[in-house]
Amino acid sequence: MCGIVGYVGYKSVMDILVDGLEQLEYRGYDSSGVAVMCDEKINVYKAIGKLNNLREELQHHRGEFEKSTMGIGHIRWATHGAPTVINAHPHTCNCGNLVIVHNGIIENYKELREDLAKKGCVFRSQTDTEVVAHLVAQKYAQTKDLAKAVREATKEIDGAYALCVMHNDCKNTLVLTKRNAPLLVGIGDGEFFAASDVPAIIKHTKKAMYLSDNQVAVLTPEKMVLTDIDGHEIKPKIELLPWEPVALSKMGYKHYMLKEIHEQPDVIRNILVGKLHAPDEDIILNEVKLTKETLKKLNRIQIIACGTSLHAAMIGKYVIENYCGIAVDVEASSEYIYRRNVTDEHTLVIGVSQSGETADTLTAIKQAKAKGSHILIITNRPDSAMAREADSLVPVNAGIEVSVAATKSYTAQLMAFYLLALYMAEVKESTSKAELTTLKTELMFLPQKIEQILANTDSIQKCAKVYSSTKDFIFVARGINYPTALEGALKLKEISYINATGYPAGELKHGPIAMLDETMPVLSILMKGCVFEKLLSNSEEAKARNARMIALTNSKDEKLDDLFENIIRVPDVEEVFSPLVAIVPLQLLAYYIAEFLGKDVDQPRNLAKSVTVE
Numbered sequence: 082m083c084g085i086v087g088y089v090g091y092k093s094v095m096d097i098l099v100d101g102l103e104q105l106e107y108r109g110y111d112s113s114g115v116a117v118m119c120d121e122k123i124n125v126y127k128a129i130g131k132l133n134n135l136r137e138e139l140q141h142h143r144g145e146f147e148k149s150t151m152g153i154g155h156i157r158w159a160t161h162g163a164p165t166v167i168n169a170h171p172h173t174c175n176c177g178n179l180v181i182v183h184n185g186i187i188e189n190y191k192e193l194r195e196d197l198a199k200k201g202c203v204f205r206s207q208t209d210t211e212v213v214a215h216l217v218a219q220k221y222a223q224t225k226d227l228a229k230a231v232r233e234a235t236k237e238i239d240g241a242y243a244l245c246v247m248h249n250d251c252k253n254t255l256v257l258t259k260r261n262a263p264l265l266v267g268i269g270d271g272e273f274f275a276a277s278d279v280p281a282i283i284k285h286t287k288k289a290m291y292l293s294d295n296q297v298a299v300l301t302p303e304k305m306v307l308t309d310i311d312g313h314e315i316k317p318k319i320e321l322l323p324w325e326p327v328a329l330s331k332m333g334y335k336h337y338m339l340k341e342i343h344e345q346p347d348v349i350r351n352i353l354v355g356k357l358h359a360p361d362e363d364i365i366l367n368e369v370k371l372t373k374e375t376l377k378k379l380n381r382i383q384i385i386a387c388g389t390s391l392h393a394a395m396i397g398k399y400v401i402e403n404y405c406g407i408a409v410d411v412e413a414s415s416e417y418i419y420r421r422n423v424t425d426e427h428t429l430v431i432g433v434s435q436s437g438e439t440a441d442t443l444t445a446i447k448q449a450k451a452k453g454s455h456i457l458i459i460t461n462r463p464d465s466a467m468a469r470e471a472d473s474l475v476p477v478n479a480g481i482e483v484s485v486a487a488t489k490s491y492t493a494q495l496m497a498f499y500l501l502a503l504y505m506a507e508v509k510e511s512t513s514k515a516e517l518t519t520l521k522t523e524l525m526f527l528p529q530k531i532e533q534i535l536a537n538t539d540s541i542q543k544c545a546k547v548y549s550s551t552k553d554f555i556f557v558a559r560g561i562n563y564p565t566a567l568e569g570a571l572k573l574k575e576i577s578y579i580n581a582t583g584y585p586a587g588e589l590k591h592g593p594i595a596m597l598d599e600t601m602p603v604l605s606i607l608m609k610g611c612v613f614e615k616l617l618s619n620s621e622e623a624k625a626r627n628a629r630m631i632a633l634t635n636s637k638d639e640k641l642d643d644l645f646e647n648i649i650r651v652p653d654v655e656e657v658f659s660p661l662v663a664i665v666p667l668q669l670l671a672y673y674i675a676e677f678l679g680k681d682v683d684q685p686r687n688l689a690k691s692v693t694v695e
């Protein structure tokens with residue numbers, strides 16, 4: 082979603098801002114802008130579309146900002162008002178003295194706007210952000226203290242925001258604040274950085290401070306002053322950022338998505354390190370802070386997530402119920418938060434999120450926490466807002482994921498669920514030791530199996546070529562791979578814009594079968610196990626309606642050659658782990674189709690990496 086970068090120090094600011102915004106591009110955006118303190122005043126430059134358009138715009142003005150050492154920048158993902166230059170950030174007050182960038186949504190912006198208009202403010206944009214510029218400017222006119230003005234203004238604002246503010250009167254000062262949206266300060270020597278996410282500043286410093294809600298930071302080249310919303314000074318909590326700059330390179334791959342798909346075997350290995358030493362040894366999951374006694378008595382789990390993380394959660398339900406005998410409900414966070422939810426201190430609530438910042442999941446987690454549930458968070462970002470809400474934090478360590486389409490983080494989430502389920506099964510003694518040993522042995526072989534798929538992509542590329550001109554695509558599966566069908570379909574639609582849907586195969590004849598004809602590709606995820614024969618019959622039914630049948634399978638059954646026009650084969654694997662093996666070809670299929678179609682694979686239209694608004 083939107084991204085913020087800020088700098089105050091001694092270096093030429095423009096390159097730092099534009100480069101920082103480039104590192105946030107993966108979050109998704111449709112316009113960009115910067116404001117820099119020039120000799121006499123703040124200058125603002127904006128453009129719609131990709132950052133290159135902003136770079137071009139800046140070319141015409143180079144002379145104006147060459148010596149500038151302070152500024153703020155923003156990439157905007159439109160929420161209020163179309164992606165136009167006027168709606169792009171930074172926004173200014175009437176006189177242009179105060180400039181602001183904002184992530185999040187101001188919920189009471191209409192009321193504030195009406196009120197400010199009555200007081201003489203003239204609005205140029207349709208954004209919710211512009212009201213904040215006017216509001217802070219008004220407070221500044223009364224107080225002549227920028228930090229105080231920001232504090233007073235935020236007391237009147239409802240909603241989520243990360244704000245970065247500059248004023249012509251304060252030549253070397255940036256003021257930052259936030260509520261329910263991430264913002265951090267990077268600490269250098271004689272310089273400070275502001276950013277909504279680590280990649281924007283990691284090149285420059287690993288020393289940082291995350292702002293907590295309602296804190297206000299005043300940055301000058303010499304120092305940072307941190308206060309609460311009433312102006313009381315607080316000691317900053319400085320930490321070392323975990324990301325290496327190299328994680329942000331494509332490492333020779335054409336797209337981040339392809340690189341991230343190929344990282345999956347190593348991601349699995351990394352997750353196993355320190356947690357699973359040998360098949361006959363117990364799993365070590367010190368991250369789970371529930372006592373063994375509580376775990377033994379636990380009889381209900383709720384899992385909340387969105388998108389790809391929701392699909393991982395659905396597989397988590399299957400595995401936990403199967404091996405631990407605990408009832409698990411899975412729900413989309415956006416549904417969970419707007420109904421009366423039955424949860425309490427006896428329920429374990431698991432939040433799953435790559436970014437750890439997804440607004441709906443964060444709200445759901447806070448609601449469950451307020452009701453006394455133990456909160457376990459599975460996230461790729463141990464530095465995120467969700468992680469800070471966790472009673473138990475299970476970081477998945479997939480490394481930064483840049484491509485908007487989640488791939489390696491999904492694999493990592495599945496691994497977290499496998500480890501959690503097997504760990505709980507050990508504690509509860511709900512599965513025999515012999516079976517657990519077999520499962521742990523298989524778990525350790527998964528990276529090699531995925532490597533085999535990645536080394537052999539011919540059949541996947543062939544399918545991509547054959548089906549890239551299709552308008553619709555159906556994925557079917559049963560049992561533990563039904564969520565794989567959903568995830569395969571999500572990947573395809575996200576990056577190729579083909580209308581793809583995942584169905585439980587048994588549901589085909591209850592409606593979707595009406596859509597089948599000789600133009601419709603149907604991909605069956607036929608992994609060996611308890612539903613194999615059933616799914617084969619469902620595939621026969623689809624074939625009888627002339628659908629273009631494709632199999633993704635680990636079976637060598639010859640019947641398949643007659644039934645399917647294309648077959649993608651994967652290595653043999655225990656049914657319970659088949660989702661991990663089956664998803665990789667589907668990620669690749671989506672990738673190659675999008676590539677053939679010339680789509681913007683890493684930054685698909687309308688999507689954002691981190692969805693920080695409800």
Ligand code: AGP
Binds near residue numbers: 437439442488
């Ligand atoms: C995945 O490819 C998507 N971009 C999207 O569905 C994503 O999984 C969803 O927005 C949830 O994000 P989170 O895991 O960061 O919470």
